[in-house]
Amino acid sequence: MRMTFSARYLVAPLLGAVLFASCSKSEPTPETPVAAATTQNVSAPGFPEGFETGTKTAYTTGSVTLGSGSWTLNDALIGNTTADAKTGTQSTRVRNSGSLSMNFDLTAGAGVVTVGHALYGTDASGTWELWASANSGSSYAKVGSTITTGSTALSTASFTVNLAGTVRLQVRKTDGSTNRLNFDNITVESYSGGGGGTGGKKFLFDATKAETAGNADWVLDVDGGVVPRYPTPAASGITASTPESYWTAALSSWGVALVKLGNSVENLPLGTAITYGNASNPQDLANYSVFVVDEPNTLFTATEKSAIVNFVKNGGGLFMISDHTVSDRNNDGYDSPAIWNDLMTNNSVQANPFGYSIALTNISETTSNVLASSTNTILHGSQGDVTQLKFSNGATITKTSGSAAAPLIWQSTASQGNTNIMCLSSTYGTGRVVCITDSSPADDGTGSPGNTVYPGWTEIASHAKLHMNASLWLAKLQ
Numbered sequence: 001m002r003m004t005f006s007a008r009y010l011v012a013p014l015l016g017a018v019l020f021a022s023c024s025k026s027e028p029t030p031e032t033p034v035a036a037a038t039t040q041n042v043s044a045p046g047f048p049e050g051f052e053t054g055t056k057t058a059y060t061t062g063s064v065t066l067g068s069g070s071w072t073l074n075d076a077l078i079g080n081t082t083a084d085a086k087t088g089t090q091s092t093r094v095r096n097s098g099s100l101s102m103n104f105d106l107t108a109g110a111g112v113v114t115v116g117h118a119l120y121g122t123d124a125s126g127t128w129e130l131w132a133s134a135n136s137g138s139s140y141a142k143v144g145s146t147i148t149t150g151s152t153a154l155s156t157a158s159f160t161v162n163l164a165g166t167v168r169l170q171v172r173k174t175d176g177s178t179n180r181l182n183f184d185n186i187t188v189e190s191y192s193g194g195g196g197g198t199g200g201k202k203f204l205f206d207a208t209k210a211e212t213a214g215n216a217d218w219v220l221d222v223d224g225g226v227v228p229r230y231p232t233p234a235a236s237g238i239t240a241s242t243p244e245s246y247w248t249a250a251l252s253s254w255g256v257a258l259v260k261l262g263n264s265v266e267n268l269p270l271g272t273a274i275t276y277g278n279a280s281n282p283q284d285l286a287n288y289s290v291f292v293v294d295e296p297n298t299l300f301t302a303t304e305k306s307a308i309v310n311f312v313k314n315g316g317g318l319f320m321i322s323d324h325t326v327s328d329r330n331n332d333g334y335d336s337p338a339i340w341n342d343l344m345t346n347n348s349v350q351a352n353p354f355g356y357s358i359a360l361t362n363i364s365e366t367t368s369n370v371l372a373s374s375t376n377t378i379l380h381g382s383q384g385d386v387t388q389l390k391f392s393n394g395a396t397i398t399k400t401s402g403s404a405a406a407p408l409i410w411q412s413t414a415s416q417g418n419t420n421i422m423c424l425s426s427t428y429g430t431g432r433v434v435c436i437t438d439s440s441p442a443d444d445g446t447g448s449p450g451n452t453v454y455p456g457w458t459e460i461a462s463h464a465k466l467h468m469n470a471s472l473w474l475a476k477l478q
Contacts, residue, residue: 043187043188043190043230043264044106044188044190044236045108045234046068047186047188047230047234047236048185048187048188048229048234049067049068049185049186050087050090050184050232051066051078051086051091051184052090052232053066053067054071054090056073056076056077056078057078058077059076059077059095061073061074061075064078067234068102068104068186068234069103071100071101071102072099072100072101072103073094073098074100074101075094075095075096075097075098075099075173076093076094076095077092077093078091078093079091079092079120083120083121083122084120084182085118085152085154085184086182086184087154087184087185087223087226087228088184088223088224088232091116091184092182092184093181093182094128094171094173094180094181094183095178096177096178097172097173097174098173099170099171099172100171100183101137101168101169101170101171102168102169102170103137103168104168105166106166106167106168106169107166109161109163109164109166109190109191110132110161110162110163110167110169110188110190111160111161111162111188111189111190111191112158112160112161112187112287113130113143113158113159113161113189114156114157114158114185114282115130115156115171115183115185115186116154116156117149117155117156117157117181117183117184118151118154118181118182119149119150119152119179119181119182120179120180120181121152121180122152123179123181125148125149125150125179126173126175126177126179126180127146127148127173127174127175128146128149128171128173128174128175128183129143129144129146129147129172130142130143130144130157130159130169130170130171130172131143131171132161132163132167132168133169133170134165134167136166136168137168143161144160149181154182154184154185156185156282161191163191164191169186171186185228185229187229200261200263201263201290201475201477202263202264202265202266202287202289202290203255203258203263203264203288203289203290203292203471203475204265204268204283204288204290204291205220205251205255205265205293206267206274206292206294206296207219207227207269207270208268208269208271208274209296209297209298210297210330210332211294211295211296211297212227212448214329214330215451215453216250216329216451217249217447217448217451217453218249218251218294218295218321218439219250219251219294220249220251220252220254220255220265220266221248221249221255221267222448223248225448226269227249227267227270228269229266229267229268229272229283230266231247231265231266231267235259238259239260240260243256244256244444244446244457245446248447248448249446249448250444250453251294251442251443251444252446253444253457254442254444254457254464254467254471257464258471261468266283266288273304274300274307274308276310277310285307285316286311286314288316289317289476290316290319290475291311291316291317292321293320294319294321294442295321295327295336295439296336297328297330297334297335297336297339298332298334298339299339300339300342300343302348305342305343305348305349306347306348306349309343310349312353312428312429312432312433313349313428313429313431314430315429315430315431316431317431317433317473317474317476318431318432318433318434319433319434319470319471320340320433320434320435320436321336321435321436321437321438322336322337322340322358322394322395322435322437322438322439323335323336323337323395324337324361324362324393324394324395324438325337325338325360325395326362327393336439337358337359337360338360340358340435341357341358344357345357350428352403353428354403354405354426354428354433354435355399355400355403355404355426355428356397356398356399356400356403356421356426356435357397357398358395358396358398358435358437359395359398359419360395361395361396362394363391363393363395363396363411363422364391364392364393364394365390365412366388366389366390366391366412366460367389367390367391367409367410367411368388369409369410369411369416370386370388370389370408371408371416376408377469377472377473377478378408378425378466378470378473379408379466381465381468381469381473381478382469382472383464383469383472384461384465384469385465386408386409386465386466386469387462388461388462389422389436389441389460389462389466390440390441390463391422391438391440392456393438393440394422394437394438395437395438396419396437397422397423397424397435397437398418398419398421399421403426404427404428405424405426406424406425406426407423408421408423408425410422422436422438423436423437423466425470425473432474432476433474434470434473434474436466436470441456441463441466441467442456442463442467443455444456444457445457445458
């Protein structure tokens with residue numbers, strides 16, 4: 001983090017007496033750990049479908065071309081009024097026994113499908129279902145349970161389709177009443193059978209811990225002040241020449257670069273649970289290879305800490321990014337070094353599972369004090385050689401003697417020992433961890449209007465290489 005302009009941060013005095021206090025609210029019982037998935041599916045081409053590009057103003061049956069392809073809307077239209085529940089400017093509105101039907105095939109099948117749904121205006125509740133066709137629409141079969149919509153706020157329903165080959169989907173309103181329902185943000189994951197994916201890995205970037213507080217934008221994309229699960233436009237539109245400005249947030253360069261390598265990326269939006277082993281949560285950590293948390297600004301709950309540690313223990317990759325001490329952006333009394341230390345010292349799984357702690361320091365320097373190892377794939381991986389690291393106000397790391405933690409980069413004048421570390425990796429169980437203690441190197445200099453961010457991603461040539469090599473190492477791709 002930089003302190004060049006003081007307005008960039010909302011800084012509160014550090015409350016030393018409560019740095020490692022646990023959250024006082026009662027927590028549900030932690031989920032039973034499950035083995036992390038070894039391969040995951042990626043988003044189908046053209047999805048998520050947010051109904052932002054089409055126009056249909058009447059309920060009469062008709063087809064409309066959307067971002068994902070052609071759809072037939074029966075007793076349905078595309079609404080953009082204040083009474084339409086939506087993300088962005090438009091959503092579909094369905095009445096009576098209306099339906100939304102794809103006129104095209106998903107050629108890579110369909111795994112998990114999610115649908116956003118809500119009541120229109122002041123209308124009463126209604127029911128609906130998801131149906132799937134494996135023969136280009138000649139016949140359909142119901143998927144999962146009938147859903148009851150009873151709120152004007154968009155909720156997400158998740159369906160496990162798991163059909164290989166060609167698949168079409170259809171959303172059917174089933175109550176037959178004149179009450180209207182809104183549908184938005186349909187997501188589809190490709191499916192190749194047996195739980196396998198298309199070869200890429202899934203990366204989840206956290207947005208639940210005030211990562212956009214103050215001048216920060218430590219997420220993949222922000223749309224009108226809202227962090228969506230799937231960045232928009234759809235990742236399927238990214239090519240080798242796509243610029244990072246395709247998405248708008250300070251980590252867009254990182255996300256676009258991962259997609260260019262064949263991976264998929266998602267945000268974990270505010271209000272979504274951090275769980276591990278919860279099959280009812282479509283964004284459960286078990287569905288991802290790597291969890292990226294860039295400068296959390298609120299404490300993890302007891303359940304969340306258990307989920308994160310168990311995720312790593314059972315094979316997941318955790319990318320931890322911290323900032324310097326006294327960098328509390330949201331004035332809740334906790335900054336990211338204290339929050340990460342609390343997770344490592346105050347969880348129900350194992351104390352100090354990763355073998356290090358973050359020192360409550362504040363340094364600014366460019367260092368070339370990098371571990372001399374030609375075989376380390378974080379420093380010398382497929383994305384290039386890492387020779388420098390610049391901190392613009394960051395903390396340092398202290399390794400626990402004898403632990404699995406492996407220091408990679410130190411302060412410029414430090415001995416290559418267990419202190420004054422700026423970047424390290426570690427292992428726990430069958431999982432992997434990387435920690436960098438400044439958020440500036442990942443900052444690509446773009447963000448929401450009014451935010452002051454800096455081009456750390458390109459400021460030092462090694463920054464992108466370090467983050468990308470580390471990402472691939474965490475995903476066990478190198």
